[in-house]
Amino acid sequence: MITTDSLRCHLGYNVKRAWDVMRADLSESLRPFELRIVTFSCLAITIENPGLRPSQLAEALAIERANLVVILGELEERGLIERKPSETDRRSHALSATPQGRMLFEKAQAAAMAHNDRMVSPVDPGVLKPLQEALRAIGRLKP
Amino acid sequence: MITTDSLRCHLGYNVKRAWDVMRADLSESLRPFELRIVTFSCLAITIENPGLRPSQLAEALAIERANLVVILGELEERGLIERKPSETDRRSHALSATPQGRMLFEKAQAAAMAHNDRMVSPVDPGVLKPLQEALRAIGRLKP
DNA sequence: TATTGTTATACTCTATAACTATA
């Protein structure tokens, strides 16, 4: 039998293996809505922060502005979000979700919640909260 | 201020953000040894399981056999591992690390451990064990 | 028939440099 002990002691290895499973399951859960994980995330933050600028969205989700351009283009082309000219800075845009975008997000969010329930099911409920907090703390270690 | 509450409640979002930080830090830690995360991992499992077959290594690390071919080619070309013909199955190979491979791995493993210490530093030591176990449990949810 | 290693390919995600128009 093959062992992986020398990697299992690394927290990062377990995080990556868990993320692989979660990513695959979430991608499948969002497929019926023709949303990828990143487009779903952008839609979520745009709905939560109407009027925000692309650079703020990129910073919030830790994705490059350059990569965000095509993502927002995809969402706008599908009529899920709008890029309006900013009233205070003519270089920038104000992002907002359309009614269709909000409706689609509600359904997708329900599917994402069901996915989350599946993923969390093997975890002792008592450790879930400290688990989330530990992961957030690591995520804040940004160089 | 931009908020991300609608995503922060998803465990997967926090797992992904943590993994992004860990991946970047580990990649930097392995760079001096000219190892990528995946080549480091293959070297580790090969040393831990001398004589294993590529298909077993692929299964252990959850990577496609097709992608493993080039990875093993890279490691063999650098003289870190060997692909010997299997004595029991002429289709297959027996993988083993060379002395140079073992020496390089020891140094890289030390760097990876230092990386792990950095990542774990903001986590309450008491929750680390259940945290690891929770992540492993999620990783086992494979469909 | 099924499995092993392999080749080739494509698709996603990520990272970087450089351009333009504004500030």
Add this chain to the structure above:
DNA sequence: TATAGTTATAGAGTATAACAATA
């Protein structure tokens, strides 16, 4: 000078189909 959005591009990582040799 610096910033916002944008374009183009390159590199990883990942996924799939098909093949020859062997079981």
